Amino acid sequence: MSSISGFERIRQTTGSDDGALLTGAIGVVLLGAAFVAFLMNSTLTIVPVVGFIVVTAYGWYAHQAETARALTLLATTSTVLILVLITVFLILEALPAFQLMGLAIFAVEKPVELFGVTVIPGQDPLWSTSQDLYSLTPMVWGTLITTALAMLIAGPLGIAGALFISEIAPPTIREIVKPGIEIMAGVPSIVYGFVGYVIINSYMMDNFALPTFGSLFVVGIVIGLMSLPTVVSVAEDAISSVPPSIKDGSLAMGATDWQTMKSITIPSAFSGVSAAVLLGVGRAAGETMAATVILGHTQALPEPLYDVFGNTETLTSLIASQYGNATGTHMSALFAAGVVLFVSVMFLSVGSQLIEARMKRQLGGNQ
Structure with missing residues (x-):
């Protein structure tokens, strides 16, 4: 009952009919499946991608306004998601070097001390x-x-x-x-x-x-x-x-x-x-x-x-x-x-x- 009322609220908020919402839901599922398959390096990634293209083409033909809004929202959220994924990937890949070097990753040839405490370690050679x-x-x-x-x-x-x-x-x-x-x-x-x-x-x-x-x-x-x-x-x-x-x-x-x-x-x-x-x-x-x-x-x-x-x-x-x-x-x-x-x-x-x-x-x- 709650899911039906939730679906009804979405329909009333967006002004979309049931066909447009169903098409959008299928597109989201296919896109999510394509993303998961890509992360798993699966050769079947192309299948949900083609399915998403077909659903999008149908949505553009049958529900053009709703599809255009959904695609613009997808483009915006994808930009943010890609930026986040790039950031996470960079940090994870760089983590072994940071763990190995610690503060020495910003070392100089001779250590810099402040009040008898080494604030910048020394290292020779630097690289x-x-x-x-x-x-x-x-x-x-x-x-x-x-x-x-x-x-x-x-x-x-x-x-x-x-x-x-x-x-x-x-x-x-x-x-x-x-x-x-x-x-x-x-x-x-x-x-x-x-x-x-x-x-x-x-x-x-x-x-x-x-x-x-x-x-x-x-x-x-x-x-x-x-x-x-x-x-x-x-x-x-x-x-x-x-x-x-x-x-x-x-x-x-x-x-x-x-x-x-x-x-x-x-x-x-x-x-x-x-x-x-x-x-x-x-x-x-x-x-x-x-x-x-x-x-x-x-x-x-x-x-x-x-x-x-x-x-x-x-x-x-x-x-x-x-x-x-x-x-x-x-x-x-x-x-x-x-x-x-x-x-x-x-x-x-x-x-x-x-x-x-x-x-x-x-x-x-x-x-």
């Missing part, structure tokens, strides 16, 4: 697959340096480009420049990396007498150029969302266009511009192919530490260059690098979303 030593410190440092260098390029140039497109450029120029910036985002990263390796690397070697072929500085330049489209696009949307009445009021008071942009437009869109820079940081931190092509893959900290012309690894280049030959704990250590990168980029993405939400509340008058 050795033959000795089962896997410190991610050089890779974290390389990722940090290349990301900082990239943002020194993409941040100012991206904000300047967004201001030009939104506030300065005539409509004809804007219609050309903005799509061009967005096309830059579609250029494969391997192309940027190859250009950096052949042109910028060679120039640095010929004119600056670098001791090694490939450096963090070159990677930072290339990744900064790759991050530019992200910063420009998001910052331009934030600047364009500033109400025209605010800018018109400033101009009516006698302020110049530059004074209005500097004192009114940028402060009003500051949260959105900050979100753009943070998204650019996430883009730079997660870049793989450019760093893999350019760097010389040395799993050691540069000497001195601030030497941006040194040659080390990033988290992404470490994974890309070593996963082909990795097994056992070595593979687990690469997954640990993925976990560190995943968590870092996730915090950056969440931070950018919070900043963007704050901007919308401020511009909407809701503090």
Whole structure:
């Protein structure tokens, strides 16, 4: 009796007839069966998948509105579920390396002590697959340096480009420049990396007498150029969302266009511009192919530490260059690098979303 009343409540809430609900229930069962079969690595996975496609096709023919709502709900929940499964898989695969290394997974060459207590353990060498030593410190440092260098390029140039497109450029120029910036985002990263390796690397070697072929500085330049489209696009949307009445009021008071942009437009869109820079940081931190092509893959900290012309690894280049030959704990250590990168980029993405939400509340008058 309770199940019948529950079914009736669902029907009344969704406004669907019994046929649509039955079709949806069969689709859910088949999709669940396909997922379970996939996890079990069964060769019969195709059977419920084909059944789900057939049921969906029938639902689209007989109950199109209800099927469309169900598919959009499925797409949303699948996105969240896949993200959760990826996170769980990364953590489980990285767990042996974390258990083996403990705090030493962030070890440095000489231990760091605070009040006589070792807060960061020492280890030499930092990375050795033959000795089962896997410190991610050089890779974290390389990722940090290349990301900082990239943002020194993409941040100012991206904000300047967004201001030009939104506030300065005539409509004809804007219609050309903005799509061009967005096309830059579609250029494969391997192309940027190859250009950096052949042109910028060679120039640095010929004119600056670098001791090694490939450096963090070159990677930072290339990744900064790759991050530019992200910063420009998001910052331009934030600047364009500033109400025209605010800018018109400033101009009516006698302020110049530059004074209005500097004192009114940028402060009003500051949260959105900050979100753009943070998204650019996430883009730079997660870049793989450019760093893999350019760097010389040395799993050691540069000497001195601030030497941006040194040659080390990033988290992404470490994974890309070593996963082909990795097994056992070595593979687990690469997954640990993925976990560190995943968590870092996730915090950056969440931070950018919070900043963007704050901007919308401020511009909407809701503090």
